[in-house]
Amino acid sequence: MxxxxxxxxxxxxxxxxxxxxxxxxxAEDATVxxxxxxxxxxxxxxxxxxxxxxxxxxxxxWLASFGSPxxxxxxxxxxxxxxxxxxxxxxxxxxxxxxxxxxxxxxxxIVPTNGEIxxxxxxxxxxxxxxxxxxxxxxxxxxxxxxxxxRVATMFALALTGPFSIIVxxxxxxxxxxxxxxxxxxxxxxxxQLATWGKQRDxxxxxxxxxxxAMQAFVLLTLLNSQATTRPGLWxxxxxxxxxxxPIHVFGFPFMLGAAWFVIYACMLGGLISGxxxxxxxxxxxxxxxxxxxxxxxxxxxxxxxxxxxxxxHGDRYYYLTxxxxxxxxxxxxxxxxxxxxxxxxxxxxxxxxxIALLNPFRMVRRDFAxxxxxxxxxxxxxPGAHIVPVNPAGWTITIDTxxxxxxx
Numbered sequence: 001m002x003x004x005x006x007x008x009x010x011x012x013x014x015x016x017x018x019x020x021x022x023x024x025x026x027a028e029d030a031t032v033x034x035x036x037x038x039x040x041x042x043x044x045x046x047x048x049x050x051x052x053x054x055x056x057x058x059x060x061x062w063l064a065s066f067g068s069p070x071x072x073x074x075x076x077x078x079x080x081x082x083x084x085x086x087x088x089x090x091x092x093x094x095x096x097x098x099x100x101x102x103x104x105x106x107x108x109x110i111v112p113t114n115g116e117i118x119x120x121x122x123x124x125x126x127x128x129x130x131x132x133x134x135x136x137x138x139x140x141x142x143x144x145x146x147x148x149x150x151r152v153a154t155m156f157a158l159a160l161t162g163p164f165s166i167i168v169x170x171x172x173x174x175x176x177x178x179x180x181x182x183x184x185x186x187x188x189x190x191x192x193q194l195a196t197w198g199k200q201r202d203x204x205x206x207x208x209x210x211x212x213x214a215m216q217a218f219v220l221l222t223l224l225n226s227q228a229t230t231r232p233g234l235w236x237x238x239x240x241x242x243x244x245x246x247p248i249h250v251f252g253f254p255f256m257l258g259a260a261w262f263v264i265y266a267c268m269l270g271g272l273i274s275g276x277x278x279x280x281x282x283x284x285x286x287x288x289x290x291x292x293x294x295x296x297x298x299x300x301x302x303x304x305x306x307x308x309x310x311x312x313x314h315g316d317r318y319y320y321l322t323x324x325x326x327x328x329x330x331x332x333x334x335x336x337x338x339x340x341x342x343x344x345x346x347x348x349x350x351x352x353x354x355x356i357a358l359l360n361p362f363r364m365v366r367r368d369f370a371x372x373x374x375x376x377x378x379x380x381x382x383x384p385g386a387h388i389v390p391v392n393p394a395g396w397t398i399t400i401d402t403x404x405x406x407x408x409x
Contacts, residue, residue: 015109095134132155
């Protein structure tokens, strides 16, 4: 998959629009990561934001701080594009025997998005979560020695980047319970693969993820301030999430909202559970990703005011994983249920994805950012005083205070 990496880098750079040609900070890139690191010699790795830790962006901000503030946006954006493309290459390598490679790439690159996740350090966590989840759900890589320790350290760092490790850990726990129940009952589901699921995972990677999840949960419970003023019942939250909001973000517009989606979800889930035309271990991986995606999509329902999410451009990042996994599952269900060959099923899903892309032409590339001439402002940071610099989105600013230099005696 190394040969694919340059192509993915170009694809993500193109979707990021002017991130590399006119590099600008986006939101928390400036107000949290740059400002939080500016003036500090040590990395601010364990400083929480929004109720959780963001280890990887903080680490990148620290490394970028060794360079000039003038080029900081370019470094942030360049790393964001590189990390995102590397995540896609990792997923493609791990899943290419389960989902056709063209479909994997299309599910990432041509699903409609509001573009906010592309080319910004703030949002690389939405790509890193795929590596974290798949690293826990697939069979061990078989590496030993220092490479194995590097893998564990990487998983721990990813677990400390965003709240995703909590949901991944809960998904792993659910799969472990299902595996135990299958062994006790002797049901032999998924051609016997479910019973041995726990024994075939990378337990070191899972342990690192769960350790990070425990730290994230502690921070979350300590600092979380729910934004929701009212909390509807569980059924109301479920129906709002999966019958109304998720379809809007999957298709880019309201499409067949309501109870009809029960049939679609039932067919997809039934195909993964009882279909016989895909190997049991492959269906289990898709099932684990589907459970994780559903849990992530549902997580904001009790914590935030989700009224705005009925509008596609609001909070679309919360559904990026869901819309990607949706098409993987659709492919799996088509093959598992019917007599379609994998090539035909993959081609059918690709045609639908292409049609959706054609219906969402303005949601294929991130919009232009306003050029607030960061470089000119950054050159003045050595001048004593308060420097108020505008950043994207419009209306956001960052204040850099430069103290007076002490005069020599």
